[in-house]
Amino acid sequence: MDTRTSVLIIYTGGTIGMVENPETGILEPFNFDHLLDNVPELKQLGFSISTIQFNPPIDSSEIDPSCWCRLVRIIADNYDLFDGFVVLHGTDTMAYTASALSFMLENLDKPVILTGSQLPIGMLRTDGKENLITAIEIAAAKESGVPIVPEVCIFFQNHLMRGNRTSKISAENFNAFRSINYPALARAGVHIQYNTSLIYRPVLRKPLKAHYLMDTHVVILKLFPGITPQTVQCILNIPDLKGVVMETYGTGNAPTVPWFLDMLRDAVDRGIVVVNVTQCSGGSVQMQRYGTGNKLAEAGVVSGGDCTTESAITKLMFLFGHGLTPKEVKEHMECSLIGELTLSDEH
Template identity: 35%
Template structure:
């Protein structure tokens, strides 16, 4: 008999109408009563950890969740974490880096419609989360719309459609069809040692999208605000302008100040490759870190996590050159 823990944090799945719109309201027992799950084959514990709209889910909450999971993981075969969809990909990525070598599956899920709605997608999502939590998996995953995805590869791509998340640059770890749940174990997270909690995060990290004509002095503003890390979504495979508005020279100045800069692509799919074009090669020579095929959410949270572990920019580079939980495809 599998022993599972359901942790709730709020989100749309637990919301009910109010005078100011939907707000998180349901606790774990109320969620379970609506689901009507049969528990003959599992032992289930419940914990209401937070009750937030996920727009308010921030690094402080990531730490709280990570610490709680670390405190209890040895007592369970799997953990289900309900969460709002808007920032679920950020939370899943952050937990993936903070909880090293997690020997059990932690499955994040939620819904586009509240569970109280008769047509809610939350019923199927939670049932899949319970099934996935009983599988022989390690680490953090997101399940949504009959797909199970790596926590560092899932991205919310739709605001209304039930197929809200896609697994970017990596196939889903599991899918549901008429034969049930199929897990592709070769693509899942593998254990590489003892489970450890590394929950120090640097909150002074900024994610910016490059636009044509952007003034390079925006980077001076971030430096003056004491930001220690910057993630830039560049054009295509890694293009950054340097004619008239020389962003590349400004990046060199920023890196020389000890600020870590990671550059990924604005394109959702496929990888950045700074070796292809002149602009990309210029960026590499100035000490910028490549994000390759990582999602923006994974780049941001990995940089926050890396800067939480070290103040040395070279060590940050080495961390980004390491694949921890299949978050990056390295050449």
């Protein structure tokens, strides 16, 4: 019987799983059944490593909720067989997937670490090997037999970040992801230094409860100077629309012209949940701070606090997917379900 710590690697697609065809020079996905041949360094970790790969691999720009459900199913079906999970994923939508999984994997008490790379793992200067090796180490890490990081995270370029707090901030740099409103859970240098006080831990250990219902009748509305009534009206009157993540200015400010507020008020009256998040990469919505934000609150707009857009939109999908009423969704959007926002006096 193999008593080694076991990690399941799930390859969905993305740059990290590419190697160059020596004959054509074209980048092609490699067979993860031969992972140890491509990354022989993994043998030195001493873990039992198994792999599952999407066939065919999915570019991250093609990821949708059905892919999230597929991932949840794989994790749930293998939950009792492995100590931790590493999800290899394209970088473009990784933050959306990490946010969605954090809600869909209720009572999670094992690590689910998403990672990827900016360069294919077969290239000389790749960041893929280091990201993969360290993600596996984190997924396997225990203290007194208990997983050190029992939550959904993203590991990229030496930083371990809470998945539902993270956004992609660069298409070019190796340091492609950032968790601006919540500190890193760990930093990898010569050793991996964990900030254990920041890591989310369930109060009670319960069996994993996997969720598969996501409602995509939601939209992101990004405000900009000069936005027209026609644009806002078209978005707020999308058939069967249930939720809107509205990206506002600064600490949650928006135009106060009558047509705009009237449209928001009408949408809210029709049962559409409108959540206010900031366009800024860091900071929080504080609708009581300025008169403009206060008028949004009077119109029935809900504060998203310091929630990321990725987290807010997937949270709306999750809540509406489980049949909650608009009133219940509003209440849950202002609560932290799994560490996705910082509670303040405003909430």
